[in-house]
Amino acid sequence: MSRPVEAVIAQAREFLGERITTNAALREQHSHGEDSQPRSLPDAVAFMERGEEAARVLALCHQHGVPVVPFGAGTSLEGHVTPVRGGISLDLSRMTRVLQVNPADMDCRVEAGVTRQQLNAHLRDQGLFFPVDPGSECSIGGMCATRASGTAAVRYGTIRENVLGLQVALPDGRLIETGGRVRKAATGYDLTHLMLGSEGTLGVITEIQLRLHGIPEAMSAAICQFDDLAGAVDSVIAILQAGIPIARIELLDDVQMGACIAYSKLDGYTARPTLLLEFHGSPAGVAEQAALAEEITAGFGASGFQWATDAAERNRLWKARHDAYWAALALRPGHRGLATDAIVPISRMTELIVGAKGDIEQSGLLAPIVGHVGDGNFHTVILVPPGEDGLARAWALDKRIVGRALALGGSCSGEHGIGIGKREFLEAEHGAETLAVMRQIKTALDPRGIMNPGKVFLN
């Protein structure tokens, strides 16, 4: 007797041909993201070229009760793309067409496999850019599925504020359009936002209508250092309250700054709490913003405020920030990195980070801190020692930090999502009844439970 998945593979082969495969290397490649969850193989990998194909595969899987796990660039940090119950890994990485760019409306439509870097390269000569920047080479479909954000969210918003509409293949094989091209609309339920952050458990995002922004006339970067963490965080609150339209504002703690100095050769700085800032606007506006930010940070004990308007120096500083993860890993060769993602209201940030630093010390592990402080979000890159209990110790530390964030009115994830790793915190964060409502919606749209099972909800 053949298994249901074999029926799906046979029937999908009729329209996908060799694009559905049980090749061992491809299955292995689709067994994990960039996370620390146990790997698990899909039964087959299916490479999509159009949303219609995704819908057809879903219809088959729905009919046969076979799990489907969407796969974009495979950069998930919480196990989203791991097929914990096998089934079909639905790979969207070949859907890389930029379908439409409308400069007058500052919007565009892309297929789910387009990466942020691809899109921005495509847009550059039109004076437009897509601002959501999680740092990694992720796909825009994946960013939508996890409700991603990154360093520029403080100014330009997260993916939530930059998606106008979606094409979604539903679990039963319907292919729908949500939202539209208009800037705002008050016409029925907001299915777009329901899908953003649903982590592939309600459907597969196949096309995205995005808002774009004009490349600012001028940009400048600044850096300053503090003797204590509180001064750095309090500066951020004051800068936001002053209404400075800061484009990016990132915190590096003493350990992370030390790592970056070594890794990125940042001469002239010391291993102290550091803020890295970026300003966008007119030349005069950027200068004014920087002067005001300097004045505010000086009031909180900052020293060495430097600002750089030339692209080379700005890129050098921000490249160091983007390489922070690798700089952290370089502190302990042979260790893996486990990224935490807690977020709190900004006023509780100092309390959270100081507490987290105590937790890190107590754990005996090394864990540099980088933070999207303008959002109240920060990551510790816990360096996981090799050997049996290394990962368990790292998870325990992650759990302690999440517990602190929840106690301060925060959330276990600012931007990485729930996936497998954060499921245990969802009820504590939202309450049992709110979680029950999420499950009702899940059941309504995916009655057979084929969409990315084992994610978001604990069974």
Place this chain on the structure above:
Amino acid sequence: MSRPVEAVIAQAREFLGERITTNAALREQHSHGEDSQPRSLPDAVAFMERGEEAARVLALCHQHGVPVVPFGAGTSLEGHVTPVRGGISLDLSRMTRVLQVNPADMDCRVEAGVTRQQLNAHLRDQGLFFPVDPGSECSIGGMCATRASGTAAVRYGTIRENVLGLQVALPDGRLIETGGRVRKAATGYDLTHLMLGSEGTLGVITEIQLRLHGIPEAMSAAICQFDDLAGAVDSVIAILQAGIPIARIELLDDVQMGACIAYSKLDGYTARPTLLLEFHGSPAGVAEQAALAEEITAGFGASGFQWATDAAERNRLWKARHDAYWAALALRPGHRGLATDAIVPISRMTELIVGAKGDIEQSGLLAPIVGHVGDGNFHTVILVPPGEDGLARAWALDKRIVGRALALGGSCSGEHGIGIGKREFLEAEHGAETLAVMRQIKTALDPRGIMNPGKVFLN
């Protein structure tokens, strides 16, 4: 045999006392909003003081199958608050507590009955404000339910970008919290955005966690006039593309400008297409923005660019804009106003408005135009002649304009919602399958169909 609603009234009286009433005057007052739909009486009006009470009333109505229609300030323009099938009008207008203001986090928590004006009066001495400004004296709960926006959306976003979380009483009597206090989170389905714009058909919004903004250091207003509409609209596109962080940018057509000149004594202007602009920022930034905007508008044929930094002149101009509806009505004493709400991608705006002006002319009706052109959204205030066929002619004109907007990739409503009046357009806009998904969610959360029946969906 007593009707189900009588059982609800009797049981609710046990905990509401005189706050549930069948008083004729109160029922009449709750039979309509500010729309042109036929009135319909509720069987009773229940005045809420807490979310818990709303949940208790809903539990009773769920048990007995009695309709519930949430009522805030009664400013709906599409029949949202009309109890077309009777039942309980759930009045939230007494829930006016500002529960919490967190200046460091720039957020606050309010009850659903708080109005925008109340909140801003409460916040003023803390240097903060809530920017979503639909013009009317609406409640924030009502703004959430209809996904409202208004004149400042081009800079600060709509209600969608300014709500962090909600307390919602569900149709079966559960009281849940959605979202939270953090700026962003990637933790489960976005129930907050599912509720925003659900028009009371999925639950009753009882408390709201809002984002706030710092009152800008400087503000200025500007006005300029054009010989043709296209020049005005093209100026807007160019201003947005230049990245000028314009706070408001509103269009008045020749007819509306004529009405405003007469009504608000705007001496020195002529009845031509007019742009009204507002800039927020630092003093130097505001001056720079205004200079750039003047240069751009001059390039599109604007004349008489004037800008006003003093509060009195700025308020005079914007008061004229806020009074545009009354100015329009004053053109034809004895007529009512029917507001259209079409929205298109900004690049199609000229085509839509020029087409709409042709439709207006053909209809023989008078209908001044005011537009949130920065969003692609505009209103015509159709002046409805007294007499039998006046309303039918006005609806027919509305329908023609909506048809144009849909054909241009737009939407039937930018900010007023679907209610009763726009139900017939929802399928044309979103497609039958997307609408079916909305219905699946409705059925999952409100299986007995008690929440605001007859709204959003046809039947």
